[in-house]
Amino acid sequence: MLNEFNLETPCFVVDTEDFKNNIRRFSSALSSFFPSNIISYSVKTNSLPFLINVANTVNCYSEVVSYDEYNLVKKLGVETNHIIYNGPLKDKATFVEAISNGAYVNIETKREINWLIENKDLINGHIGIRLNIDLGIISPEDSKIGEETSRFGFSYESGEFQDALNKLHDNNIKIDGLHVHRTSATRSLNVYSQICKYVSDIVNKLNLCISYLDIGGGYFGNYLGKPDYIDYVKEIYNSLNINDSIQLIVEPGNALVASSIKFYSKIIDKKLTNNTTLLTVDGSRIDIDPFFHKKNYSYNVFIKSHSSSKQIQKVVGCTCLENDVLMELTDEKKLEIGDVIEFTNVGAYTMTLTPNFIRLQPTVYAYSNCEYKVVRNKFSVDQWINNSVMHIENKPAILFSNAGRRGTLIKNFKKTLGNQVKLIATDNWCVAPALFMADEYYVTPKIKEKTYIQELLNICKKENVKAITTCIDPEIELLSKNRDLFIENGILPLCPDEKTAALCFDKYEMFKYLTKCNINTVLTYDTLDHFNEGYKNKEIDFPVFIKPRCGSGSVGIAKVNSYDELVERLGEGKFNYIIQEFMDCEDFDADVYIDTISNKAVSAFSKKKIETRIGGASKTISFKDEKLFTFIKEIVKHFNFNGPVDMDFFYKDGKYYLSEVNPRFGGAYLHAYGAGVDFPKLIFNNINGIENECEIGNYNSDVLMMMYDEVVITTKDKLKGDYND
Template sequence: MGLIEGKSMELKTPYYVIHKEELDSNFKKLKDAMEKHWGNYIVGYSYKTNALPWVIKHFDTLGCYAEVVSEDEYNLAKLIGVQKNSIIYNGPIKTKDTFIEALENGCIVNIDSQREIEWLDEVEKAKRTVGIRINFDIEKMCPGQSQCAEEGGRFGFCYENGELSKVVRKLQEKNVKISGIHLHTSSKSRGLDIYRAIAEMACKVQEEFRFDLAFIDVGGGFFGGLSTKPQFDEYLSLMEDILSKHFNKERTKLIVEPGMAVIGAPISYVTTVVDVKDTEFNRFVVTDGTRTSIDPLMTKSSYFHTYERHSDKERIPKQVICGYTCMEHDRLFTAINEPELSVGDKIIYDKVGAYTMCLTPLFIKYFPDVYVEENDELKIVRNAWKPEQYVMNSMI
């Protein structure tokens, strides 16, 4: 936590803190890997992963495109000043108006539904250029690693059952230019095998359809900022080896759409112990944070965490660390044989920047403060929501 030690004692908890230098140095590693292994590339920052306004603006200033999947995200990108053609518009729930506007503004639009094919008729002829999201059997290529196993993913047009061929034919009949292929695949493993499969699939599609592609979009889903996991250089080196056999680097851009890999690691969540109570079964340590702020889907069983204690205490066998909500399962972790925690001590959760802030419910308390840490300074970039913000768009 570096600088936060000491300073955090003065701030009202709970709050998130974005470690800007860590974010920037990790992002530089991604850019360096893209530069080294493909040269001709675009990084699209995945809004869904964390669309805090400071975060999306920062990735814009780092030169990223905005990767968006809804009308709201599309309009948010425009609102924060993203250039009108620097948006990658994905997913099956685009709206017709924004779909047409995005194409007419020269955005990268990856189609993912039949209705978009119909909407193309209403797009200016010269602007009918799309990428196609491809659905393929990644479980077969990487057994046990894909997110949906034998049930298969639900995004894109299926290669194996001929749906992709039908869509390609339909687009060709309409004189729509197919400028790219999009192969994002969420996986359990985030492993190198997944990107080997994606690159091999891109080559297979290319061999079969002989497109003249301006881009291959391999999506997000990478690890990043964790020394024990695959590094950007490894993912990119592997994909370069495979893709360069079928694609020309100068002609075809490589697009990545990281979320977790660039915003997961550099964010922490700081909480304070507000009460300690004993029951027949447990010592409960109640904090002013909540599991819903670091694990909104309640799927994890452990969290990276550190403590800042006011004083050293004796170890005690078991302390159950709890959050502020009135849900029994708002229990974050159990500290076994650790020094006793007391009121005022801090518990800091690290690497909690992805799929946290954006999924936190407005349950019991509203959104917390967010700070950015840079050059030993903390700057507030979001004030905690109060009832005034909560009622903002309601009629009372």
């Protein structure tokens, strides 16, 4: 199975249908005795988001015991009125939200009573209170040694339960139900019988009028020879002496999920010591028994050999703990390196308690309809680092000047570089969205101000900036003119030299230079007289394309269909236009990285435009063509680029033609990054004096990008300036 479906060990596998069937069978058992009932999945047992989603699809509520679990299930789309909120780790915000929007909220602490009184006018849910259950008194044979008394709920024997009810009553708050969950050593039918009798006695003594009883969890699941769901429900029904219309709530965890999950681990080493064969697996006892308290495990083996082992075979985990021993096999076939062991019934209190100890948390797959799909990726080193806060003195920084709307670009840098660098953003407007994605931001003057470069340099010195890149075209020439100044201060400007920058922003000079270098480009004229000469010589015909000679962002571009229209448009005097051959063919983009040490193109990502909006492509699909990659390498030889470059091409009659070069991150570089072309990594290498190896074309074809809108929400007090400026 593992080889057939390319499953990587160690891994958990969720049997989706088994999980659903367990929920349905328990729900059916409840309905047989209690017309009004709720089954609620105990999220703490296994908080895998996939399981919460599956439970939600079959009308199973979510039982949560902390504000984190509450926020988790809400984020996953569970409606508030399908949440049972228990435990002492509620916070006031989620508590108030829950009582206001139909949740079942069972009071566990005295502070919750105070919150309830403070917000009694908001109550629009079901309010219960947890009753302390002392198994040492009511069912000692079912209690765990040392855990006869419970630390949860309000005690009837001490009088705190009655005090809590009286305080609520004095504030005109009615209790709708009781919560009486109690963990036992035996999971027996008897413990539920004794709890029900105890609760019934208290309800009747205090003359309580409750509409629901939440009896909690603690049941066996699919275990042969153990009570089934229907056995528990029947015992509860026969033992209760409360009103016949009571709504019964159950909170199973183990009973639903344990049988639905298996763990697979492969043998990676084999040794012999003291007549015992030691078999090291890539999993650990921690994965299937985090508390190290089980004495045996249910398992199956998938082996190559059919011969018996003469020695005891001890299966040991991959950690450095001497007691990381899963089992000793005395009557089993001989296991070899590469054989796989399947551990069953491991869905409860395993994944949620598995630490990133020595080996990070493994992949989780879900099995359904004869297919396996990943539902939790293996935890990665990058995730671990990125989720850490490392206070590194004088940490190097990268600065994005005039960041504008390029927030996702900054997010991508964070994803790659994590806490290795600090990301700084600047803009002349305090409400530029990208500012709020950076680790620190500054509001600067406009680039035309005389003080601009000095203020930028001051920020770089203050923040230990090691590289700077701009997000707008007009600033590229300014940075290029001051390139030596930044380098003198230990800052790498990700921009071309002054000559190259000037060529990139004068389209006619670029045309002349490319023609001189024998690089295919679009036929271009700088004046109407020059065009008339070419038109007379039949070098060019209509339609033609006009654009500002030094423009950017698609401003002022137009297709012109006739000579009269051309004369009219040029006569408007809005721009200093160039006139180009209209390229009636496919156009493409390429994101190129030029190594700042070797000055060679070391990475390139090409994409076909599917949809273009003002300023650039909004939908693209990747492709690879060695002819284009060779063309890009040849182009780069004739310029002095540094860092990211966005190139536009046409493809006509079997040849590529260079249209434009923008020596900065292109707006659609996000596509390249999403396909695995990682310029932030290359920049970080160059900052550290490392020359990048060539990895041009190192991505997959037919990867699509579709841009969509995102927003930044903040408050006025967070702004570092006046948004009216």
